[in-house]
Amino acid sequence: MRTMKSRVRNLIISRVPDCMIKNWVTEKIINNSIFILDHVILFGLKFNINRSKRVMSDQESEKVLKKFYFNEQEYIYLSRGRNWLDRNHFDVSIIIPCYKVERYIERCLESVFKIDSKYKVEIIVINDGSPDNTLAIIDNMNLPNNTKVISQDNRGLSAARNKGIEESSGKYIFFLDSDDILYTESFNKAISTLKSGDYDLLDAPYVSFNGLKKQLLNYESVDVEEFFQEYNFELTNAYAWGKFFRRELWLETEFPINYWFEDTHLLYSIFPNVKRYKKVQSPLVEYYINENGITKQADNNMKSLDTLYILEYLLAEVRNKNLLNNKIKEISLVQMSSLLFRRIRFLDEDVQQAAFIRACYYFEKYELNGVYEEKLLNRLNQSFVKRDYRSWKLLSKII
Incomplete structure (x- = not known):
């Protein structure tokens, strides 16, 4: 989370010509603007108190x-047990929950199938009771041997991800939404980075696509390696997709079922246990802005x-x-x-x-x-x- 002052500073700088950004006058204007904002807020708070x-x-x-x-x-304590934890048959388990994505699922899976075969990757596709042709499209594709397709009654995104976690056998777990695309060249490099290091979480920028234009996001603090003495949640976003999670992080937790905004779970139950963090420069995922998604429906x-x-x-x-x-x-x-x-x-x-x-x-x-x-x-x-x-x-x- 950025501080209020840093957000104001970035907002002002974004509206200042590049040639002026390092000018000491501009810096003074920025600092004065923040000072004024503080006092405006204080006045507003005092005014509100009198109108309580x-x-x-x-x-x-x-x-x-x-x-x-x-x-x-009510929260119920979960432990998956040693048998689940000791399953390290693959380098990475890619979990792809699917629901009503007949327009997107083929391109998503085709991008995943391009991963370099020298890496041990399993692909777990969870069909969450899709009422459209999603499952039929998957069944008609030429699926590689490392792909597992599981169907269940519709229970929502959290339950589908949890099912994928339960079935996984990778040292790392990677979530990919079924309307997104994996950048496999960057993904291959990321696996190589994981194998050379001992990271709990590996993160990357992503490309946002709304059907018309693409934008690179989450690019701050790229190529960063951190050893946390205490929880530092400012380095990454709270999206589950597009990140590599060490298997141990999911031993005693799962996504809460039947809630919207399920990725909030990462802030409380996953990130506090991350000790070694890596962020690479190349984007891993092209994120499709779905007009029917939760954010748009809220x-x-x-x-x-x-x-x-x-x-x-x-x-x-x-x-x-x-x-x-x-x-x-x-x-x-x-x-x-x-x-x-x-x-x-x-x-x-x-x-x-x-x-x-x-x-x-x-x-x-x-x-x-x-x-x-x-x-x-x-x-x-x-x-x-x-x-x-x-x-x-x-x-x-x-x-």
């Missing part, structure tokens, strides 16, 4: 949310409240494993503010307030109160302590 309204109770919040949608599930959909409910599940898991630390608290603060607000901002005002009160309940239940270097985060922290809905909403718009 009655705080909704936990019972009222739950009543509002249950009226529309409520999806909390606006005005009560299911977007999953961004809140999944936290209850993940915080319970983290607490049960004694992994709750300041980094997790900071992540939770951001999850319960800017990300929550962005995903529910089109819902009715009473639903937004009820969601905030529910977040305050989690804040207290899991003792997320903390102290941060960044003033805005401390003020956001206080909005949860005081259950100050107006301040939370203001801060969530800018953090």
Whole structure:
């Protein structure tokens, strides 16, 4: 997560001609702009305090949310066992969940089949009850011997990924969405890098494609190697696809089922256990922006409240494993503010307030109160302590 000041700095620099970026005058303007922004925010917070309204109770919040949608599930401890952990028959297991992708699945698999045969790679395709011709297309392809196709009743992306993890036998696990394309030359180089190092997580930039133009993303801090003394979540994004995960990371965890925003799981249950991290320069995946994807469907959909409910599940898991630390608290603060607000901002005002009160309940239940270097985060922290809905909403718009 970038700090507020760094985001403002990058925004200003993006609008300044290249020839001026190293000019000391420009630097002074940037610093003054950040200073002014800080004071504008402080004024806004004080103004909001004077206009505070009655705080909704936990019972009222739950009543509002249950009226529309409520999806909390209890965390259940998982251990896959030594037999699963000791399966290292392949260098990499590529897991490809499929659901209603008859337009894309052939090109996706064809890109994967080009991987250099000198590497031991297994391809696990999970057909998650597709009602279209997805499975028929797969069956009609000339599948190499290292490909395993598994069909199950439709249970969602998380369940399909979990099934792939359960069936995998690779030292590393790599997730690929079925409407995306693998850049096999970069993938081959990445496997070579993995074999020469002892990494827990290998990451890379990716190419985003919306059907008209392509854009290289996640390119910051390329060709980086880190040995973490503590959890550093700022080096990578929270997408599951496009990364190599050491098998051990999945021994006692899996994706929460029946939630949207399932990749939030990585922030809580996977990344904190990463000690050796590598990021390479060449993109591994061409990510297709699917207009029917969850991100596009979230606006005005009560299911977007999953961004809140999944936290209850993940915080319970983290607490049960004694992994709750300041980094997790900071992540939770951001999850319960800017990300929550962005995903529910089109819902009715009473639903937004009820969601905030529910977040305050989690804040207290899991003792997320903390102290941060960044003033805005401390003020956001206080909005949860005081259950100050107006301040939370203001801060969530800018953090």
